[in-house]
Amino acid sequence: MQLSPDSSILFQFGFLTINATILFTWLVMGLLVLGSWLVTRNLSTGPVLSRRQNFLESIISFILGQVGDVTRQKPERFLPFLGTIFIFVAASNLLSVVPGFQAPTGSLSTTTALALCVLIAVPAYGIADSGLGEYLKNYIRPTPMMLPFNITGEISRTLALAVRLFGNVMSGSMIGGILLAIAPLIFPVIMQLLGLLTGLVQAYIFAILAGVYIAAGLKIHEESIQQHTRDPASI
Amino acid sequence: MLIDWPTVIFQIINFLILIALLKRFLYGPIIRAMDEREKKIAQRLARAAKAEKEAAKHASRLALDQEEFAKNRVSMQQEARLEIDTWKNESIERLKNEIADQKKDWQKSLEDEQEAFLQKLKISISRQVFQVARKAFTDLADEQLEIRLIDTFLEKIEQELASIEKQKTEHETVHITSGFPLHQTEKDRLQKGLSPFFPRQENFHFQEEAELGFGLRLLAGNHKWEWNLNRYMRDIEDEILKTMGMVK
Numbered sequence: 001m002q003l004s005p006d007s008s009i010l011f012q013f014g015f016l017t018i019n020a021t022i023l024f025t026w027l028v029m030g031l032l033v034l035g036s037w038l039v040t041r042n043l044s045t046g047p048v049l050s051r052r053q054n055f056l057e058s059i060i061s062f063i064l065g066q067v068g069d070v071t072r073q074k075p076e077r078f079l080p081f082l083g084t085i086f087i088f089v090a091a092s093n094l095l096s097v098v099p100g101f102q103a104p105t106g107s108l109s110t111t112t113a114l115a116l117c118v119l120i121a122v123p124a125y126g127i128a129d130s131g132l133g134e135y136l137k138n139y140i141r142p143t144p145m146m147l148p149f150n151i152t153g154e155i156s157r158t159l160a161l162a163v164r165l166f167g168n169v170m171s172g173s174m175i176g177g178i179l180l181a182i183a184p185l186i187f188p189v190i191m192q193l194l195g196l197l198t199g200l201v202q203a204y205i206f207a208i209l210a211g212v213y214i215a216a217g218l219k220i221h222e223e224s225i226q227q228h229t230r231d232p233a234s235i
Numbered sequence: 236m237l238i239d240w241p242t243v244i245f246q247i248i249n250f251l252i253l254i255a256l257l258k259r260f261l262y263g264p265i266i267r268a269m270d271e272r273e274k275k276i277a278q279r280l281a282r283a284a285k286a287e288k289e290a291a292k293h294a295s296r297l298a299l300d301q302e303e304f305a306k307n308r309v310s311m312q313q314e315a316r317l318e319i320d321t322w323k324n325e326s327i328e329r330l331k332n333e334i335a336d337q338k339k340d341w342q343k344s345l346e347d348e349q350e351a352f353l354q355k356l357k358i359s360i361s362r363q364v365f366q367v368a369r370k371a372f373t374d375l376a377d378e379q380l381e382i383r384l385i386d387t388f389l390e391k392i393e394q395e396l397a398s399i400e401k402q403k404t405e406h407e408t409v410h411i412t413s414g415f416p417l418h419q420t421e422k423d424r425l426q427k428g429l430s431p432f433f434p435r436q437e438n439f440h441f442q443e444e445a446e447l448g449f450g451l452r453l454l455a456g457n458h459k460w461e462w463n464l465n466r467y468m469r470d471i472e473d474e475i476l477k478t479m480g481m482v483k
Contacts, residue, residue: 006239015241022245029253036261043264045271053268060265076266080258088253104246108237113246166237 005102006109021107028091028104070208071215078211081121085114086207093169093199097192106169108162115162118210126217161209168202365472372449372464385421388451388462389428395460396432409433410440410454414447414463
């Protein structure tokens with residue numbers, strides 16, 4: 001039994017290895033981009049909308065609303081990153097009901113890659129917002145003694161992000177496979193349907209957590225600005 | 236090892252590409268369309284609000300106008316009523332005057348007509364009376380009356396002929412016209428009475444003319460003497476009418 005689609009290698013040339021994870025990632029990417037292009041090539045700005053445009057607009061509005069709630073800031077600048085995480089993970093998880101499709105999110109390499117992106121995005125948004133020095137000072141607040149804990153926290157939450165998603169998706173496939181061996185008829189179908197729900201929930205959790213982490217980096221910065229303004233002597 | 240690092244790097248690159256592609260094909264257009272729609276809706280709302288404001292303004296102005304009209308209506312009605320009353324009174328007065336004038340004219344013309352009629356009636360009655368009288372005389376004329384007429388004629392003509400020179404008449408033929416038939420005795424009586432004035436005349440020429448009525452006419456050359464009842468009565472009638480002031 002394969003734990004990860006990484007192991008099914010399709011093409012290898014030295015360092016360049018094309019495995020099932022990468023292939024299915026490309027497939028998902030292709031589907032998403034093609035679908036988006038088909039819908040957005042003739043958008044309506046009037047009161048009458050096509051069903052597909054309405055569907056996409058509701059998804060985007062939903063993401064914007066959630067991101068706005070989490071970050072308490074204008075959500076547009078976080079939309080490409082957090083929205084793509086949600087849409088990609090959700091699409092990958094939902095497509096896992098298709099026979100023969102191996103969800104890229106079921107590979108620890110993919111989830112690690114996404115978690116690393118979050119790990120980089122958090123300081124990137126923070127530094128873009130308040131500058132490098134100010135952001136780095138967050139690690140020694142309230143005392144420099146907190147530095148190791150903060151760093152450990154960063155690493156552990158990244159690891160947790162990666163493993164949570166991988167574990168959930170992988171376990172869904174594993175349970176499906178095991179149940180297929182034990183009770184081959186109805187039960188695996190129910191578990192697969194349950195897997196759809198789990199997949200969506202996991203996509204939501206991953207995106208929301210990423211939003212929370214990014215917002216946490218900004219929030220500290222905002223709070224420090226408020227403190228400065230309250231204490232004129234420190235200016 | 237579950238983590239395949241080359242795959243991780245590939246997936247990071249894939250993810251970044253996906254972000255770029257979705258930003259290009261999904262978020263950008265959709266956000267733009269949503270913003271544009273929102274702007275349009277805002278514009279429509281603004282327009283609607285403006286229209287509503289204008290409508291409210293218009294409505295308040297209309298309400299004011301209506302109120303003013305209601306306020307003015309009573310005074311306008313009173314004014315109109317006053318004007319109508321004035322006009323009515325003036326018209327009635329004018330009509331009364333016109334009717335009075337017409338009545339006066341009519342009365343005058345009636346009086347004139349009446350007067351004319353009375354005058355005509357008087358004349359007519361007088362004439363009728365004398366006509367009746369004439370007719371009565373003519374009808375009642377008998378021989379005695381005829382003889383009396385001849386005598387009267389002879390008396391009058393004698394006075395007349397006395398003033399005329401005999402030479403002027405003696406050579407002329409004498410014609411005697413009567414309105415009634417003359418008997419020989421009467422003819423002789425006339426001839427006898429007139430002979431001294433016309434000595435050369437042996438026979439007088441007698442003729443009868445009913446239109447002359449009860450009377451006689453003598454024609455000698457250019458001279459004419461006539462006496463008849465009609466003429467006599469007409470003279471009296473003229474005298475009477477003149478006395479009554481009806482004939483000028």
